[in-house]
Amino acid sequence: xxxxxxxxxxxxxxxxxxxxxxxxxxxxxxxxxxxxxxxxxxxxxxxxxxxxxxxxxxxxxxxxxxxxxxxxxxxxxxxxxxxxxxxxxxxxxxxxxxxxxxxxxxxxxxxxxxxxxxxxxxxxxxxxxxxxxxxxxxxxxxxxxxxxxxxxxxxxxxxxxxxxxxxxxxxxxxxxxxxxxxxxxxxxxxxxxxxxxxxxxxxxxxxxxxxxxxxxxxxxxxxxxxxxxxxxxxxxxxxxxxxxxxxxxxxxxxxxxxxxxxxxxxxxxxxxxxxxxxxxxxxxxxxxxxxxxxxxxxxxxxxxxxxxxxxxxxxxxxxxxxxxxxxxxxxxxxxxxxxxxxxxxxxxxxxxxxxxxxxxxxxxxxxxxxx
Numbered sequence: 001x002x003x004x005x006x007x008x009x010x011x012x013x014x015x016x017x018x019x020x021x022x023x024x025x026x027x028x029x030x031x032x033x034x035x036x037x038x039x040x041x042x043x044x045x046x047x048x049x050x051x052x053x054x055x056x057x058x059x060x061x062x063x064x065x066x067x068x069x070x071x072x073x074x075x076x077x078x079x080x081x082x083x084x085x086x087x088x089x090x091x092x093x094x095x096x097x098x099x100x101x102x103x104x105x106x107x108x109x110x111x112x113x114x115x116x117x118x119x120x121x122x123x124x125x126x127x128x129x130x131x132x133x134x135x136x137x138x139x140x141x142x143x144x145x146x147x148x149x150x151x152x153x154x155x156x157x158x159x160x161x162x163x164x165x166x167x168x169x170x171x172x173x174x175x176x177x178x179x180x181x182x183x184x185x186x187x188x189x190x191x192x193x194x195x196x197x198x199x200x201x202x203x204x205x206x207x208x209x210x211x212x213x214x215x216x217x218x219x220x221x222x223x224x225x226x227x228x229x230x231x232x233x234x235x236x237x238x239x240x241x242x243x244x245x246x247x248x249x250x251x252x253x254x255x256x257x258x259x260x261x262x263x264x265x266x267x268x269x270x271x272x273x274x275x276x277x278x279x280x281x282x283x284x285x286x287x288x289x290x291x292x293x294x295x296x297x298x299x300x301x302x303x304x305x306x307x308x309x310x311x312x313x314x315x316x317x318x319x320x321x322x323x324x325x326x327x328x329x330x331x332x333x334x335x336x337x338x339x340x341x342x343x344x345x346x347x348x349x350x351x352x353x354x355x356x357x358x359x360x361x362x363x364x365x366x367x368x369x370x371x
Contacts, residue, residue, distance in 0.1 A: 019364055022362045022363065022364065023362070025362060026356060026359070026362040027304050027306075029362075030352050030355055030356060031302050031303075031304065031349070031352070033352065034302075034345070034348045034349050034351075034352040035302075035345070037348050037352075038341070038344050038345040038348045039053075039057065041344050041348070042340070042341050042344050045340065045344075051331055051333065055330070055331060056327065056331065056333075059323060059326050059327050059330055059331065060319065060320060060323045060327070061323075062323070062326060063319070063322055063323025063324070063325065063326035063327065064318070064319025064320065064322050064323045065319060069209075070319075070322060070323075072208055072209045072210050073209075073318075073322040074315060074318040074319040074321075074322045075208075075210045075214050075315065075318060076209070076210050076211065076214065076318070076322075077317075077318035077319075077321045077322050078214065078217075078314040078315045078317065078318030078319075079210070079211065079213035079214040079216075079217055079272075079275060079318075080105070080213065080272040080275065080276060080290075080292040080296075081292060081295055081296055081299050081314035081317050081318055082214070082217030082218070082220075082221060082299075082310055082311060082314040083105075083213070083216075083217050083220065083268045083269060083271055083272035083275075083296070084101040084102075084105060084268070084269055084272055084292050084293045084295070084296025084297075084299070085296040085297075085299035085300045085303065085310040085313065085314050086217075086220060086221060086224055086265070086268040086296075086300075086307055086310055087101040087104065087105075087145070087265040087266065087268040087269040087272075087293070087296060088101055088265070088296050088297045088299075088300035088301075088305075089300040089303065089305040089306070089307060089310060090224060090228065090261050090264050090265045090268070090307075091145075091149070091159075091258075091261050091262055091265050092241075092300060092305040093228055093234075093237055093238055093241055093261070093305055094237045094238075094240050094241040094257060094258060094261045095240065095241035095242075095244065096149065096152065096159050096241075096258065096261070096262065097159060097160045098145060098148065098149075098159055098160070098163045098262060098265055099160055099163050099164050099167070099293075099294070099297055100144070100145050100148055100162075100163030100164065100166050100167045100170075100266075100269075100293070101145075101167075101265070101268075101269040101272075101292075101293030101294075101296050101297070102167045102170075102171075102269075102289070102291065102292065102293025102294055103144065103163070103166050103167025103168070103169070103170030103171060103293065104140075104141035104144050104145050104167075104170065104265075104266045104269035104270050104273070104293070105141070105269045105270065105272045105273040105276070105288065105292055105293050106167075106170050106171050106174050106273060106288045106289055106293075107140055107141065107144055107170040107173060107174060107270070107273070108136075108137035108138070108140050108141040108144075108266075108269060108270025108271065108272070108273030108274060109137065109174075109270075109272075109273025109274060109276050109277045109284055109288045110173070110174040110177070110178070110193075110273070110284040110288065111136045111137055111140040111270075111273075112133040112134065112136055112137040112273060112274040112277045112278065112284075113133075113193045113196065113277045113283055113284035114177070114182060114193065114284070115132060115133050115136040116129055116133050116196045116200065116277075117182065117193065117194050119132065119133075120194070120196055120197060120200055121194075126199055126200045129196075129200055130200065130202065130278060133274055133277070133278060134271065134274045134278075136274075137270040137271060137273050137274035137277075138267045138270045138271050138274070139267075139270070140270050141266035141267050141268070141269045141270020141271070141273065142263040142264070142266040142267040142270060143263070143266065144166065144170060144266050144270075145163065145166075145262045145263065145265050145266025145269065146259050146260075146262045146263035146266055147166070148162045148163045148166060148262055149258045149259040149260075149261065149262030149263070150255075150258075150259050150262075152258060153254065153255040153258045153259065154255065159262075167293065171289055174284065174288065174289075175286070177193075178191050178192060178193055178284055178285055178286075179191045182194075182284075184283070187283075187285070190285055190286065191285060191286070192283045192284065192285035193283045193284045193285070194283065195282050195283045196277070196278065196282055196283065197282075198282075200278070201278060201279065201282060202275060202278040202279035211275060211279035211280070212275070212279070213271075213272070213275030213276075213279055216271065216275070217311075217314070218311060220268065220271075221307045221308060221310055221311050222307070222308065224264070224307040225306070225307040225308045228307065233257075233260075236252050236253075236257055237257050237261055239252065240252060240254055240257050240258075269293060269296075272292065273288065276288055276290075276292075295317060295342065297346075298317070298342060298345065298346050298349070299313045299314050299317055301346070301349045301350075302345075302349060317342075320338050320341070320342070321338065323338070324337075324338045
């Protein structure tokens, strides 16, 4: 036997699916199992309060996907969830737990509305005003969350606590101006900024009732998947998230990577705020604080921080939100019922994280004898 043959024989032969296929299967099976387990636990909750679980889940299907109107309503509600899901998923790829999407969305939406006031008042055309509003929202969100990334790297501040506290500060800033200097005198019952007007609103995608924020979310999800999976930047970010010490030993610009990933995340959330103002509300007010940033965390967890997987998961949660009204009317349950389901799902997802790598069916099995 030659040396080359001996070396080859010393390597155990591997049969069956490749490691990549097994990992992909694992990333599908465990979240689906978590969904099923959450549904079973929630069914017990419904039975305890005297409600029929089958009716509940059938109404979710009816309210979310049962008709063209309900399906488009689900897509409309999924639009901000795609962007806030990306806002959590991108920093997670580098090992950061950023939960500041809500604050970046609110502050980005408020900045867009505040930027629009002088432009609309002076009759600047919509094709100029809307891009300026979007840019202002993106920059505001990017800098806001990017600051958290800088605090993490430069000062060692815990990014989870910092991003959460900055979210409350962002909401407070919005309330301060909306209820004060920028309040529209006509908004007596609900303090708001001046309406931007129908001429400056983002319209629907042709042939649908879904605004362009959904299309922007799809494009951004694909672009970020390419960035994080097919570029040297994404490879460096994943390496940093997998082993920070090894990344530093390799000379990677860890601080720059952290700040950029956080700025991308904030930009996504800020863009969501822009669409909430320009396509939904037409002004900035307390309606911007709708919890999209926190629901986006759940979306990203279920998607395993994969930008492409964020799309279907966001649509699923959009359907849950869209079905809330139907459930309330047909079953006499409050809107918070859907939030209970989301809470159960979040806890089950956290538990399911402990099962990755533990099932032998998803592991390569070497065959052959060593010589």
